[in-house]
Amino acid sequence: MELKNDLLLRTARGEKTERPPVWLMRQAGRILPQYRALRGKLSGFKELVETPHLAAEVTIQPVDELNVDAAIIFSDILVIPEAMGCEYQMIEKKGPWFPSTIQGMEDVKALRTGKEAADDLHYVYEALKITKQELAGRVPLIGFTGAPWTLLSYMVEGSGSKTFSKAKKFLYTQPEAAHALLEKLTDTIIAYVNMKVDAGADLIQIFDSWAGILSPEQYKEFSLPYINKIAASVTRVPVTVFAKNAWFALQDMTDTDCDVIGLDWNTRPEFARNILGPDQVVQGNLDPCMLYSPFDNIEKKTKEMIDAFGGHHIVNLGHGVYPDTPLDGVKCFVNTVLNS
Amino acid sequence: MELKNDLLLRTARGEKTERPPVWLMRQAGRILPQYRALRGKLSGFKELVETPHLAAEVTIQPVDELNVDAAIIFSDILVIPEAMGCEYQMIEKKGPWFPSTIQGMEDVKALRTGKEAADDLHYVYEALKITKQELAGRVPLIGFTGAPWTLLSYMVEGSGSKTFSKAKKFLYTQPEAAHALLEKLTDTIIAYVNMKVDAGADLIQIFDSWAGILSPEQYKEFSLPYINKIAASVTRVPVTVFAKNAWFALQDMTDTDCDVIGLDWNTRPEFARNILGPDQVVQGNLDPCMLYSPFDNIEKKTKEMIDAFGGHHIVNLGHGVYPDTPLDGVKCFVNTVLNS
Numbered sequence A, B: 001m002e003l004k005n006d007l008l009l010r011t012a013r014g015e016k017t018e019r020p021p022v023w024l025m026r027q028a029g030r031i032l033p034q035y036r037a038l039r040g041k042l043s044g045f046k047e048l049v050e051t052p053h054l055a056a057e058v059t060i061q062p063v064d065e066l067n068v069d070a071a072i073i074f075s076d077i078l079v080i081p082e083a084m085g086c087e088y089q090m091i092e093k094k095g096p097w098f099p100s101t102i103q104g105m106e107d108v109k110a111l112r113t114g115k116e117a118a119d120d121l122h123y124v125y126e127a128l129k130i131t132k133q134e135l136a137g138r139v140p141l142i143g144f145t146g147a148p149w150t151l152l153s154y155m156v157e158g159s160g161s162k163t164f165s166k167a168k169k170f171l172y173t174q175p176e177a178a179h180a181l182l183e184k185l186t187d188t189i190i191a192y193v194n195m196k197v198d199a200g201a202d203l204i205q206i207f208d209s210w211a212g213i214l215s216p217e218q219y220k221e222f223s224l225p226y227i228n229k230i231a232a233s234v235t236r237v238p239v240t241v242f243a244k245n246a247w248f249a250l251q252d253m254t255d256t257d258c259d260v261i262g263l264d265w266n267t268r269p270e271f272a273r274n275i276l277g278p279d280q281v282v283q284g285n286l287d288p289c290m291l292y293s294p295f296d297n298i299e300k301k302t303k304e305m306i307d308a309f310g311g312h313h314i315v316n317l318g319h320g321v322y323p324d325t326p327l328d329g330v331k332c333f334v335n336t337v338l339n340s
Helices: A007-012 A033-040 A045-050 A052-066 A079-084 A105-109 A114-135 A148-157 A165-173 A175-198 A216-222 A224-233 A247-253 A269-276 A288-292 A295-309 A327-338 B007-012 B033-040 B045-050 B052-066 B079-084 B105-109 B114-135 B148-157 B165-173 B175-198 B216-222 B224-233 B247-253 B269-276 B288-292 B295-309 B327-338
Strands: A089-091 A095-097 A141-146 A203-208 A239-243 A260-262 A281-286 A313-317 B089-091 B095-097 B141-146 B203-208 B239-243 B260-262 B281-286 B313-317
Touching: A007 A203, A007 A313, A033 A045, A033 A052, A045 A052, A045 A089, A052 A114, A052 A327, A079 A114, A079 A148, A079 A175, A105 A175, A114 A141, A114 A175, A141 A148, A141 A175, A148 A165, A148 A175, A148 A203, A148 A216, A148 A224, A165 A175, A165 A216, A165 B288, A175 A203, A175 A216, A175 A224, A203 A224, A216 A224, A216 A247, A224 A239, A224 A247, A239 A247, A247 A269, A247 B247, A269 A281, A269 A295, A281 A288, A281 A295, A288 A295, A288 A327, A288 B165, A295 A313, A295 A327, B007 B203, B007 B313, B033 B045, B033 B052, B045 B052, B045 B089, B052 B114, B052 B327, B079 B114, B079 B148, B079 B175, B105 B175, B114 B141, B114 B175, B141 B148, B141 B175, B148 B165, B148 B175, B148 B203, B148 B216, B148 B224, B165 B175, B165 B216, B175 B203, B175 B216, B175 B224, B203 B224, B216 B224, B216 B247, B224 B239, B224 B247, B239 B247, B247 B269, B269 B281, B269 B295, B281 B288, B281 B295, B288 B295, B288 B327, B295 B313, B295 B327
Parallel strands: A141 A203, A203 A239, A239 A260, A260 A281, A281 A313, B141 B203, B203 B239, B239 B260, B260 B281, B281 B313
Antiparallel strands: A089 A095, B089 B095
């Protein structure tokens, strides 16, 4: 089905467009009353992730409510570890928790990988197909994955962490096991994202949420090469990489097969353009907390950001939108771009 | 009393020295068996902070055990909010918690400030005096404070946080109250650090632990000017600023009255030198997780870092040492510098 609004895809491919496209990371979520109403009826977060018609419903809610230029499939980055044999629970108000963690090479060897693992995630592909059909070409549909390093960090650490020192210790003390795990994750993700494209994803975004925990040297060894392998495997649609706090690796990211580079709110547009040049497509990067501020300020800062990036820019926040953000602040942000 | 080892102070003042000085952030703490033994006998963290002869004892432990070139007084950045009237508890394994938080201008107005507040912290000055006497000039004694923004973030948020979105929201929605609070914090800190110098501190370090949570623009408005006021008020000893993840403000930091700029482990020496020039004194920045790795690797990476900074450098980690770091890894790091 032909897309009625393909602004996101044209921008991602490097074309000049009439205005920048806009969407928000975590737009399908708690900022929307529709989402909170549905979520309140369910047993938990994972029920929503694993029930295709419900995942599709919340994926489309922000397109209806906010008029954003893209939908992003409602899912979780941790479905990949689970498909490989590393189950997790989502603890309310605490975050993910893995009852058993990866301790060394033996644990890595026991994991499923590649298509065998990715085939398990049939509910994700089903959700994409339903969403695609229900969207009926209104906007492109984004599929996503966690980056191998970020997924490894949860599998080794067992939960979120301020320092991820267990995961980093694993890299320093068992580099062979770390690389073996990253290979298995990469193989699974490659199968996964390509099946997402089969199911209708128009763009793939790779989230490297814990990129900034690594030193520049470790990032170059343990994260970037695997991101690049994934990006190179996706030949039919554009790929975005969002490596949070990895400002130190911006230059290196231009050497990957990623089409779009996501930026966090610490990164001044001038700094990014200086390193990336005027033609690199970027995505971001308003401070999510800016949406708490008065409307005239949101409008002013959004316009300034658009001007500062000077084109080849997908407007977004520099992080996922925070759950308690006022909906009217979000709308002010989106409308400023729609009217730009 | 004359210092037998004044390497830290000579380096901080910009002099060339025979080798770089070395110490570790959080060296007085759980990495040392002596600390754990003493701590196990006490009711809690705050008892240790508030009992001068015990604080002095744990301050000196790493000088005895590790031969580092400086002692840093055992204390807590949150004694300042408490002295101003904002009490906190230290919850085991969770971190600080404030029963009542700052919500707006009325709360700010009710706070004590300046010398009146700082006078309350007599146990800190007493701990410094005892430590100074017991050190008998072996090494310099560092006093420290939290930066106003970092202290505000705890006072508004009420605890640690992944996003500190409440504290940032406060800046965006109540900028006047935020500046009023930052002024009061600054006035208190100025009195505090100068009384620390009276009590024997040979250098003052300002920790801006949550610097990286702010956008570059907010950092310039809500943090740096207050750090600069504090630095300008300390005329008798050198001042170090360590603003974690504030790589985007490195250039601006050179415009302050701070003598030494602390760097986190994300910052490549080449990047820092490029911005700061060869003569700016820097402190840091080995990845704390590097100390989990084999000794030959610790030695190699420490030497590489020293070479890469090329002088005017106080060797440290890029963050506080993690509690479960093997003591022998810490010793390998320190000894590599002592023998350099």
